[in-house]
Amino acid sequence: xxxxxxxxxxxxxxxxxxxxxxxxxxxxxxxxxxxxxxxxxxxxxxxxxxxxxxxxxxxxxxxxxxxxxxxxxxxxxxxxxxxxxxxxxxxxxxxxxxxxxxxxxxxxxxxxxxxxxxxxxxxxxxxxxxxxxxxxxxxxxxxxxxxxxxxxxxxxxxxxxxxxxxxxxxxxxxxxxxxxxxxxxxxxxxxxxxxxxxxxxxxxxxxxxxxxxxxxxxxxxxxxxxxxxxxxxxxxxxxxxxxxxxxxxxxxxxxxxxxxxxxxxxxxxxxxxxxxxxxxxxxxxxxxx
Amino acid sequence: xxxxxxxxxxxxxxxxxxxxxxxxxxxxxxxxxxxxxxxxxxxxxxxxxxxxxxxxxxxxxxxxxxxxxxxxxxxxxxxxxxxxxxxxxxxxxxxxxxxxxxxxxxxxxxxxxxxxxxxxxxxxxxxxxxxxxxxxxxxxxxxxxxxxxxxxxxxxxxxxxxxxxxxxxxxxxxxxxxxxxxxxxxxxxxxxxxxxxxxxxxxxxxxxxxxxxxxxxxxxxxxxxxxxxxxxxxxxxxxxxxxxxxxxxxxxxxxxxxxxxxxxxxxxxxxxxxxxxxxxxxxxxxxxxxxxxxxxxxxxxxxxxxxxxxxxxxxxxxxxxxxxxxxxxxx
Numbered sequence: 001x002x003x004x005x006x007x008x009x010x011x012x013x014x015x016x017x018x019x020x021x022x023x024x025x026x027x028x029x030x031x032x033x034x035x036x037x038x039x040x041x042x043x044x045x046x047x048x049x050x051x052x053x054x055x056x057x058x059x060x061x062x063x064x065x066x067x068x069x070x071x072x073x074x075x076x077x078x079x080x081x082x083x084x085x086x087x088x089x090x091x092x093x094x095x096x097x098x099x100x101x102x103x104x105x106x107x108x109x110x111x112x113x114x115x116x117x118x119x120x121x122x123x124x125x126x127x128x129x130x131x132x133x134x135x136x137x138x139x140x141x142x143x144x145x146x147x148x149x150x151x152x153x154x155x156x157x158x159x160x161x162x163x164x165x166x167x168x169x170x171x172x173x174x175x176x177x178x179x180x181x182x183x184x185x186x187x188x189x190x191x192x193x194x195x196x197x198x199x200x201x202x203x204x205x206x207x208x209x210x211x212x213x214x215x216x217x218x219x220x221x222x223x224x225x226x227x228x229x230x231x232x233x234x235x236x237x238x239x240x241x242x243x244x245x246x247x248x249x250x251x252x253x254x255x256x257x258x259x260x261x262x263x264x265x266x267x268x269x270x271x272x273x274x275x276x277x278x279x280x281x282x283x284x285x286x287x288x289x
Numbered sequence: 290x291x292x293x294x295x296x297x298x299x300x301x302x303x304x305x306x307x308x309x310x311x312x313x314x315x316x317x318x319x320x321x322x323x324x325x326x327x328x329x330x331x332x333x334x335x336x337x338x339x340x341x342x343x344x345x346x347x348x349x350x351x352x353x354x355x356x357x358x359x360x361x362x363x364x365x366x367x368x369x370x371x372x373x374x375x376x377x378x379x380x381x382x383x384x385x386x387x388x389x390x391x392x393x394x395x396x397x398x399x400x401x402x403x404x405x406x407x408x409x410x411x412x413x414x415x416x417x418x419x420x421x422x423x424x425x426x427x428x429x430x431x432x433x434x435x436x437x438x439x440x441x442x443x444x445x446x447x448x449x450x451x452x453x454x455x456x457x458x459x460x461x462x463x464x465x466x467x468x469x470x471x472x473x474x475x476x477x478x479x480x481x482x483x484x485x486x487x488x489x490x491x492x493x494x495x496x497x498x499x500x501x502x503x504x505x506x507x508x509x510x511x512x513x514x515x516x517x518x519x520x521x522x523x524x525x526x527x528x529x530x531x532x533x534x535x536x537x538x539x540x541x542x543x544x545x546x547x548x549x550x551x552x553x554x555x556x557x558x559x560x561x562x563x564x565x566x567x568x569x570x571x572x573x574x575x576x577x578x579x580x581x582x583x584x585x586x587x588x589x590x591x592x593x594x595x596x597x598x599x600x601x602x603x604x605x606x607x608x609x610x611x612x613x614x615x616x617x618x619x620x
Contacts, residue, residue, distance in 0.1 A: 039402075087591060090595045094598055098594050098598050101590075105588075107539070108583060108590065109584060109591065112580045112583035112584035112586070116584055224535070225407070228403050229403065232407075236400065263417050270410055277404055278390040
């Protein structure tokens with residue numbers, strides 16, 4: 001192997017692009033955990049619902065793509081609110097494990113609902129964007145778009161959290177959920193807004209994923225575990241940590257998958273994760289207690 | 290437990306032991322075996338779960354148990370009896386490698402659940418990735434060990450007669466309950482209960498937190514991997530999804546929560562309940578609409594966790610206790 005391997009470079013660049021997308025996935029989950037203190041095990045299944053909504057409205061109803069995307073984002077945001085209102089809210093004061101499990105039940109439910117409604121076939125929205133040749137490296141346009149949009153969304157979410165009143169309230173609640181109600185912040189409302197935002201981010205991820213991947217009821221399982229691990233590696237609830245961890249993971253998957261086989265890339269990433277838990281058990285950028 | 294209940298328990302056990310002799314059909318026999326097999330695995334999980342160590346990664350040990358014996362038998366004709374010992378050894382090593390740092394560095398709650406989830410994913414992906422040896426996602430079948438019309442082979446751990454399996458699984462299930470009782474009566478349980486309340490306070494009165502937790506985790510891992518061995522040998526087929534997928538790991542937790550993890554028979558009851566639910570839905574809904582049974586199943590699980598967080602047996606037990614207290618102390 002040459003010292004400068006063009007395919008290795010391509011793997012690194014693809015890893016970078018994948019990192020942006022994973023960072024978007026991690027952002028939504030981290031936001032929910034940081035604010036509400038509940039892990040949505042079914043987070044990737046919300047994305048799956050968004051992908052089906054986009055596919056369905058675009059191919060069956062012939063909606064233009066932008067409208068289908070808007071529907072996807074809106075629908076999943078609503079779904080996030082419903083999930084919070086009907087499922088998470090009743091168990092907010094229950095054991096943490098029950099909160100985790102109840103969303104695990106939603107995972108089964110959504111997966112089965114998708115199977116009932118759409119069957120187990122792989123579906124494709126039928127849009128191929130091709131690639132841009134850059135020297136010897138071929139860059140996929142869909143991945144470039146995903147990377148750019150994901151980064152833009154992350155910046156916007158950051159501005160929202162730091163520059164607006166609601167955003168400040170959300171951050172305040174995540175820092176101290178006992179004191180903030182005394183300061184006149186309604187936590188129920190903040191939770192609902194956060195859930196909508198987490199859902200909206202999942203919907204956006206669905207728009208980006210639908211351009212690259214086939215849709216099937218179990219697709220959540222290929223993104224779910226990796227998203228949790230990114231969040232834990234970065235420190236659950238730590239938005240910046242999740243961002244960095246996403247890029248580290250993406251390099252493992254992309255480069256590891258190129259050097260070995262695709263599954264081994266994932267195995268390497270997971271082994272790295274477990275190893276890091278020994279070194280930094282609270283995550284790479286743990287919030288100091 | 291009151292003596293009345295205890296007598297009833299022995300009678301029920303006697304009926305269970307005798308049931309193959311009375312002549313139960315093949316299908317009920319299969320259900321009984323599955324209920325006891327999963328009951329054994331759930332009991333192993335609950336040893337950890339009830340004491341605050343909620344693992345979402347028991348699929349890892351199930352997969353190690355199932356795949357070790359099948360692969361060793363197929364590749365080297367190594368008898369599953371030795372294979373099981375190797376599987377147990379691997380599970381112990383994995384449990385220590387993951388458990389020690391987790392307990393040493395106080396990884397608890399969500400973190401512990403997600404770290405163990407990663408462990409199960411590693412095992413599942415390794416099985417899929419080594420598809421030349423393991424058959425990948427298609428799964429693998431143990432090579433047939435019954436030749437010339439033989440009905441049982443101890444060397445291959447294959448029995449064509451379900452009755453043999455019934456007694457094998459029954460023995461392990463009873464062993465599991467015995468282990469539960471031993472743990473329940475030991476100092477370890479008191480220590481672990483203290484730990485699950487407050488680790489620092491427990492450490493301050495001289496409890497070795499890491500060691501105590503590790504002991505229970507190792508015990509739990511061994512039981513689960515034995516369960517994996519039995520599952521593979523009984524079903525004669527394993528695939529990575531059914532033994533190590535996130536689905537089965539979550540199902541173990543659900544089953545235990547549904548049954549109640551604070552009473553000895555709770556996990557077994559959860560296994561019976563989940564099995565009954567699955568079978569009933571399969572019969573009622575049928576295969577006309579693919580996935581409908583799972584849909585109802587998921588909805589019921591959500592319902593149970595929201596409204597019966599202590600599980601069925603736990604809730605019933607609480608109800609009985611309240612009634613009794615009210616009778617004996619009518620204030």
